[in-house]
Amino acid sequence: MEWLIKIIQKLFKKDKIKLIEEPKNIQKTKEQRNDFILDLVQNADSERDDRNGYKIIPNIQLKDML
């Protein structure tokens, strides 16, 4: 990251440049959003997900079950 700061400093001729990292709470919000979308998908397929966790995973080939 230091090399990037040096390049930017040279370009803009400014000494105090600080790169802003993605705050942790944004990451958490993203995860929550993903969970929410997943819940929507599961609810749309509610007959398969009875909320007791018995969800069918259909992507398994029978030969992988040998």
Add this chain to the structure above:
Amino acid sequence: MDIEELKRNHEMKVDELGKFTRIQVREDEDNAFYQNLAEYIKSCDREVSVANTIIGNASKEEFLQAEEIIQEIVKDINPDWTKKQKAAYVHYEMGKRISYVPDFKFRGSDLGSKLPKNVKNIWKSIVEGQSICDGVTAIERNILSRVGVSTREISSKTHSFLLVETEEGNIISDATWDLKNSLYGSKPMYFGKTYEQVREIEKGQSNAHKLENPPENVIEIPDKELREIFHSLGYTDEDRKFLFPMYYKIQEIKDKEHDSQEEMIDEFLDMFTQDFSEEAMHLSETRNMLEGAMNEMGISSKDLTTKFVYQKSDEECEKPLLSLFVKNEQGRNEIKLLDIDEMQFKGIDVIDFDKEYKPHDLDTVQPFWKQYLPQMEKTYRENEMEEKTN
């Protein structure tokens, strides 16, 4: 041993309620305790109900009948086996004994329904052969504790599974998600996987195993070791492949020449009801397995529909029936319905099917077969809606 002595030595709750005695026990007692309890209950001249959780009671007869079954399982567990072997045996045994309740939108917490009372009680579940995830977990815990294996139930927001203590570390056992695998003799997918591996399998499809605080000291059972464990229990062949007879039957059918896909499906369904009649009684697992089998025979999931339906006369939707529909090129609109009593798939024309069967009363989705009904078969309401739109 009388009940007072049992009470002194074990953590149990005994309530005298009118004409019957209600006994609530822990799920992790040893075998001697249950043998003593069975002796007491046998000799008890009062009505007795036995519970392992707050809801669900087994009668005296149910308890004693289930205890006989459990004792048979316990007898088959070699005391010299490792804890992994014992856990593997019980994990696999669940599929043979228990079927997941095939009910639409069933909620274990719905006290208004008759089902949850039965399916969370260890002894009632065993007698009736039906349960849900925390019921299966309770049965597994109960049996394993009798053979000296300590366990802990793990619960996510929607699901329940098991952490088993072994000589080398803790292992995860989710027998509920493996019910179809153990019923049909295929490789278990949720035994000996780490928490991260289980989450990876369900990625993008479910959060059933997602935990706020994942368990620690969980070890993986690598594929090779898993096969050796199950081989020692008699579930694999000499090459350490799981027996999974259905797979080989499908290959035999696929190798034959058929005039049409429909002919191949009919041959498969005939074979299925003849050779797998006992397994077919487990509706939820059979539904999953049939979908896998159809996929193996080259039928795309978009052309296949399976659904639990009910006879229109079944007002409470108590008896689910498994239906199967394959969209074919000839446009033959026939739905296959598994008739458990005669153990065969019956082909029913979609018009007749619509007259006799319905989806679950709580199911608000348009039944899949409606789209295949001729125009005149549309309901009055649908016609009315169309007129309004026009």
